[in-house]
Amino acid sequence: MKIIHVINSLATGGAETLVVDLATSMRSLGHDVKIVAIGRTRGVPLDVARARELRVNLLGRSTRDLGALLALRKSLRGADIVHVHLFPSLYLVPLVARGAVLHYTEHSTWNRRRDKRIFRVPDRFAYRKYSRIIAISEGVRKPLQKYLAKLGVHSSVAVVANGIGDAFFxxxxxxxxxxxPPLKLIAVGTLDNRKNFGDAIRAVAQCPLVQLTIVGVGPERDLLQNLIATLHVSDRIRLHGPSDDVAALMDQHHALLSTSRFEGFSLVAAEAMALGLPVIGPDVDGFNESVIDQTTGLLFDQSRGVPDIVETILELQANVGAFAEMSENALEHALKFQIQRAAESYLAIYADSLQD
Incomplete structure (x- = not known):
């Protein structure tokens, strides 16, 4: 099959990393695969794609630029399958794709469009253009299916769990x-409101003999750096910046900490578990499918805020025996998230759609 993955950009992020890993795996299985990135923003996923010599077409356009539609239409010619990820690519591809069967993967449990009536007409138009709609977790599928029903879109939503690259295995x-001691925690992600790293800093500040490294870039970097200074914890908490070798950084730590407000799945958690790191994270839909509470990590009650994060960190720190068992369980559990499994599941969905 000739498969084209379309995404807003190859900036650093979970969906972007997944696209690069899927393209790599699908190519290894004998398919003709290309990635089309509409925007200008670049990050580690683009560097990885180039190192693997994947075919990448960077349009270098704003997603609000009408010229992007012409460039996108040209880039999609000849495809059997066009697999779209994220908004606004969700809207743009149906406007210009001709002849290919369209697939869309939903990566998040929630987005602002669902709360605004103005988006219902364009959402209805876009979703109806896709032959198959896929969610990355059951936590993503349920609210999406409910929203589609509200739109009058009667497509069923399949679930394909995210996969992580072979390098982790x-x-x-x-x-x-x-x-x-000291318990060394690592957190990875975009420094923005959704990842909620402020609560991670506040929690670790209250935990003696605990250190935290935050890996990533984003608009809240200065805010987080000021918070670290205000709490006088620069000796225990640091902002590392971006990294093209997160696995090596994880290896220098004991466990992963996530304080995301919502999470469709959590590639970072799966990557950490593949290396044997237990995970501390929120008990929210999507995340609690990748991390099993009391088995591969510990989940906290997000509604209780920082105090419950503190309590969970201290619980992991205090129970050495449970930590060792979680590490073993994490290694085994992560095998479910091998990228080839995800790629083969998507390929089966593609093949089925081509029979319609």
């Missing part, structure tokens, strides 16, 4: 972990 860093 072949890595020498994949090993059993033990914990000893």
């Amino acid at each position: 072949s890595s020498k860093l994949r090993r059993h972990r033990d914990v000893k």
